[in-house]
Amino acid sequence: MKKIFITGALGQLGRAIYGLLKDDPQYQLYLTDFHTVDDGLIKVLDITDEESVKAMISDFMPDIIINCAAMTAVDLCETEQEKAYKINSLGPKYLAFSANEIGAKMIHVSTDYVYDGQAGVPYTEESETSPLSVYGKTKLAGDDFVLKSCPKALVVRTAWVYGEGKNFVKTMLRLADEGKNIRVVADQIGTPTSALELARAIIFLMNTHSYGIYHATCEGYTTWYEFAVNIFKLAGKDVKVEAITSAEYPTPARRPMYSVLDNKGLRERHGYYMKEWKEALVEYIDSIKYSE
Numbered sequence: 001m002k003k004i005f006i007t008g009a010l011g012q013l014g015r016a017i018y019g020l021l022k023d024d025p026q027y028q029l030y031l032t033d034f035h036t037v038d039d040g041l042i043k044v045l046d047i048t049d050e051e052s053v054k055a056m057i058s059d060f061m062p063d064i065i066i067n068c069a070a071m072t073a074v075d076l077c078e079t080e081q082e083k084a085y086k087i088n089s090l091g092p093k094y095l096a097f098s099a100n101e102i103g104a105k106m107i108h109v110s111t112d113y114v115y116d117g118q119a120g121v122p123y124t125e126e127s128e129t130s131p132l133s134v135y136g137k138t139k140l141a142g143d144d145f146v147l148k149s150c151p152k153a154l155v156v157r158t159a160w161v162y163g164e165g166k167n168f169v170k171t172m173l174r175l176a177d178e179g180k181n182i183r184v185v186a187d188q189i190g191t192p193t194s195a196l197e198l199a200r201a202i203i204f205l206m207n208t209h210s211y212g213i214y215h216a217t218c219e220g221y222t223t224w225y226e227f228a229v230n231i232f233k234l235a236g237k238d239v240k241v242e243a244i245t246s247a248e249y250p251t252p253a254r255r256p257m258y259s260v261l262d263n264k265g266l267r268e269r270h271g272y273y274m275k276e277w278k279e280a281l282v283e284y285i286d287s288i289k290y291s292e
Contacts (some may be wrong), residue, residue: 004206005030005060005104008068009042011151012163013109013227014169016199017066019164035068047091057098059064064206065099066107067092067146070139074113077135088138088154093145100150105211107202112159112217114140117256122221124264125157125213133253139237147212154205155213159259162228162284163195168224169284171235172231176239178191186225186243190259195281201266201274210269215261230278234285 005023009031023029032045045056047069057065070078070088077084092108099106113136131137143155146214161250162169175182193216201216222230223244232239246257266272275283 001029001289002026002064003028003060003062003230004031005057005062006025007032007045007066007091008070009033010035010037010165011068012018012161012165012167012195013198013202014068016195017068017202020199020203030062035246039193044225047095048086050090050097051250052093053091054095054098056103057095058102059105061102062104064105065095066109066202066206067095070109070110072135074133074255077133077138078252081134081138082155082253084134084138085141088135089141089145090165092142093149096146096149096153099152100122102135106146106150106153107206107207108142108153108155109144109198109202110143110155110157111136111139112157112259112261114143114157114257115256115259117258120258122260123215124262125215126264132256136163136256142211143165145215152211154211156202156205156216157213158193158198158215158259159217159261160166160190160192161198162192162193168192169281170288172228173235173237176232176235176237177226182228182239183240183244183249184225184228185246185249186223187245188255188257188259189221189223190256191219191221191261192277194275194284196283197274198279201272202270204270206271210265212265214265215263216266216274217261217263218274218280219263220277221260221265222277230287234282237273
């Protein structure tokens with residue numbers, strides 16, 4: 001039986017991984033999050049507290065640590081830079097140190113925001129990083145800490161994730177139900193990725209002897225505007241969506257205009273392909289019972 005320690009278990013990805021593994025007798029799961037719920041299933045862990053991280057991991061002695069915890073509020077990171085650094089950089093470092101001390105594999109989830117979006121062609125794992133925002137910079141520092149601190153580490157970079165919890169898909173559907181005017185940026189290009197598809201890829205990698213950096217997004221690419229249009233079409237909602245530019249929707253943090261990731265490592269090293277983004281969106285819309 002493999003013992004798996006998961007941080008950020010209440011987040012979209014943490015929930016998806018738990019859903020796929022919870023009934024599998026091959027695995028014993030230890031779930032943690034900064035917050036907890038009353039059922040006692042999830043333990044409270046602040047990954048920025050190095051001693052707490054060491055104590056909890058040394059007590060459970062996992063074979064694999066999956067870090068889904070992060071400060072993902074991109075704009076908030078601009079004003080709360082110290083907090084972002086602690087959660088996105090130091091937390092992963094402490095987890096990787098502990099993983100190395102007990103010989104565990106470490107899987108750390110990262111982001112497309114480590115790239116500047118100027119390439120115009122999909123980024124591979126070998127592409128140069130150049131983050132534009134505090135979020136991207138702190139996530140990249142976390143990636144580097146993990147890779148340097150634990151030889152049995154995987155950094156999995158993904159993008160535009162949606163799953164169980166607050167996300168773009170549910171926000172669009174809520175706005176539609178409320179009859180709100182919907183304006184969506186049409187000049188940022190990336191790949192919507194379902195947390196379920198990402199969880200499947202992580203579990204696949206978890207059971208290999210591969211280490212280093214991997215990209216893991218659904219196949220294909222689109223804009224936020226086209227993503228919204230597809231959401232409403234699949235949900236059977238007749239909604240008018242206005243396409244706007246990033247300049248018309250200014251945000252505190254700069255975002256990469258083009259952040260399509262090429263899953264080169266998964267494809268060439270393992271022959272593994274993730275679902276096309278529209279196919280994964282159909283699966284998700286069906287799962288939340290919005291389609292008629």
